[in-house]
Amino acid sequence: MLEQGSNRSALSRRDFLKLMSAGGIALAFAPFVQWGKYMPNPKGDILGKAPVIIPGGTHANIHTFPLNHAEVITYPSTGDIVLDEEAFRKWQLIRLPEEFGGSAKDVSAFRVYSMVCLHLWCLWKYWPQEGQKKGQCPCHASTYDPITGRATSGPAALQAAPSNVLPRLDLEADADGYLWITPPKFETRANGIVGYGRFLPAA
Ligand code: FES
Incomplete structure (x- = not known):
């Protein structure tokens, strides 16, 4: 025995x-490895225009969302609480600080980036504290510029394009200031591929 x-x-x-x-x-x-190709593919979901719903179930609004503040949002949302927890559905909705244009009363004050870090897929978040005001990943300290989504330091910043720029979602606002996600194209030269990256448009 x-x-x-x-x-x-x-x-x-x-x-x-x-x-x-x-x-x-x-x-x-x-x-x-082009890991993004192996991520669960949002193309399998119906990618339509969707309200920006922040935790608590509120529809985000330009007139009430605080400056220099971020919330986690889910897109595409399925309504299934288990599926909706998948990392590739998680995005940081950021209202930029005033000095980066955050007080504008239109969608230019906002950014929405995939939370999946481009290095090894931990979830990063936005740090609004004075002296930071950037995205930072807890695993190996990659940082992200909140204006462009480009990695600025750490291992993600050493990766070649497009794997040094976070995928993003685009927004529009209705007449009452409510924010909506417009249907994305998950391609490297459009909204990007979650977990893989995005080419920045030529300047
Ligand atoms: S997984 Fe984010 S820095 Fe390594």
């Missing part, structure tokens, strides 16, 4: 080592 137990334990140690080694290989090649 004891011997069988030892064998089981040796096997599980071997399996564990194999797993560790597979994980190591995957990480080593991570910067060179």
Whole structure:
């Protein structure tokens, strides 16, 4: 019995080592693989115009959304609470600080970027504190410019285009100031591909 137990334990140690080694290989090649192609593909969803709903169920409005503030929004939303928790559906809705144009009473004051970090897919978020005012990933400290979505430091900034710029969603506002997501094209030269990146338009 004891011997069988030892064998089981040796096997599980071997399996564990194999797993560790597979994980190591995957990480080593991570910067060179177009991971975005393997992410769950939002093209399978119906990508229509959708209201910008912030946590708590409120429809975001230009007249009430605070300056230099961010909320997590879900797009495309399915209405299924499990599916809607998938990382590729999570976006940061950011109202820029005043000095970056955030007090404009139109959609130019806002940005919406995929929360999936372009390095190894942790979820980053916007830090509004004085001296920061940027996106930052908790895993390896990549930072993102809130105006363009471009990685400015850390490992994501070392990746070649388009894997150094976050995918984005575009917004429009109705006559009452309510924000809406316009139907995106998840392609690198349009809204980008979640987990892979986006080409910035030529200046
Ligand atoms: S996963 Fe974000 S910096 Fe590594």
